[in-house]
Amino acid sequence: xxxxxxxxxxxxxxxxxxxxxxxxxxxxxxxxxxxxxxxxxxxxxxxxxxxxxxxxxxxxxxxxxxxxxxxxxxxxxxxxxxxxxxxxxxxxxxxxxxxxxxxxxxxxxxxxxxxxxxxxxxxxxxxxxxxxxxxxxxxxxxxxxxxxxxxxxxxxxxxxxxxxxxxxxxxxxxxxxxxxxxxxxxxxxxxxxxxxxxxxxxxxxxxxxxxxxxxxxxxxxxxxxxxxxxxxxxxxxxxxx
Numbered sequence: 001x002x003x004x005x006x007x008x009x010x011x012x013x014x015x016x017x018x019x020x021x022x023x024x025x026x027x028x029x030x031x032x033x034x035x036x037x038x039x040x041x042x043x044x045x046x047x048x049x050x051x052x053x054x055x056x057x058x059x060x061x062x063x064x065x066x067x068x069x070x071x072x073x074x075x076x077x078x079x080x081x082x083x084x085x086x087x088x089x090x091x092x093x094x095x096x097x098x099x100x101x102x103x104x105x106x107x108x109x110x111x112x113x114x115x116x117x118x119x120x121x122x123x124x125x126x127x128x129x130x131x132x133x134x135x136x137x138x139x140x141x142x143x144x145x146x147x148x149x150x151x152x153x154x155x156x157x158x159x160x161x162x163x164x165x166x167x168x169x170x171x172x173x174x175x176x177x178x179x180x181x182x183x184x185x186x187x188x189x190x191x192x193x194x195x196x197x198x199x200x201x202x203x204x205x206x207x208x209x210x211x212x213x214x215x216x217x218x219x220x221x222x223x224x225x226x227x228x229x230x231x232x233x234x235x236x237x238x239x240x241x
Contacts, residue, residue, distance in 0.1 A: 012050040073238045078105040085224045087210035092130040098122040099131035126151045127158045127183040129190030130207030136172035137202040157182040179222045189215040195232045197239040
């Protein structure tokens with residue numbers, strides 16, 4: 001519970017914040033944090049009196065099986081996409097009401113100071129190309145559960161109206177892709193497409209993100225769409241039933 005309180009948006013938390021996030025009293029939270037710190041799962045910053053995830057968390061990554069085969073198949077393809085498009089490539093799966101990033105390859109030639117989603121990072125389903133693709137293609141009942149919950153507004157352009165998102169999801173399914181502009185970070189755009197296995201079952205989304213000027217044509221259409229669609233088809237065709 002304590003470890004799950006940390007996120008991309010909140011990498012460092014105070015004792016009071018952790019107690020509030022977890023519902024624990026401060027004494028219990030402090031004891032658990034000190035136990036986790038002793039085995040390097042938590043890093044304690046004595047100067048700022050804040051806590052962050054420790055290096056031992058990284059040691060668990062090889063044992064995580066979520067998206068394991070999918071990640072192995074997609075890894076070289078994500079690298080190729082990043083090199084071909086000059087954009088950062090992401091692989092996403094749906095997990096407990098959020099988009100979970102299971103792989104990412106950053107573009108070598110592009111350095112942007114922004115809170116990129118990291119491997120293992122989770123974001124909402126109402127913003128960003130990969131996440132909005134997941135919202136469009138997950139089971140309808142699950143989509144309604146997501147839309148009924150609180151929706152985070154990341155920028156002034158983030159959609160938080162459930163009716164609008166429901167209509168947008170239908171449009172994405174009809175079109176087969178989504179171009180998200182400024183709704184996660186102003187100045188960035190993301191292009192997302194679905195990945196289906198050989199039986200036609202939706203399994204994940206593939207996306208690229210870069211500066212809006214590099215991803216969107218003057219007429220508003222996305223660049224690199226064919227590359228992304230071909231890559232998603234290649235990944236899906238390689239998945240075992």
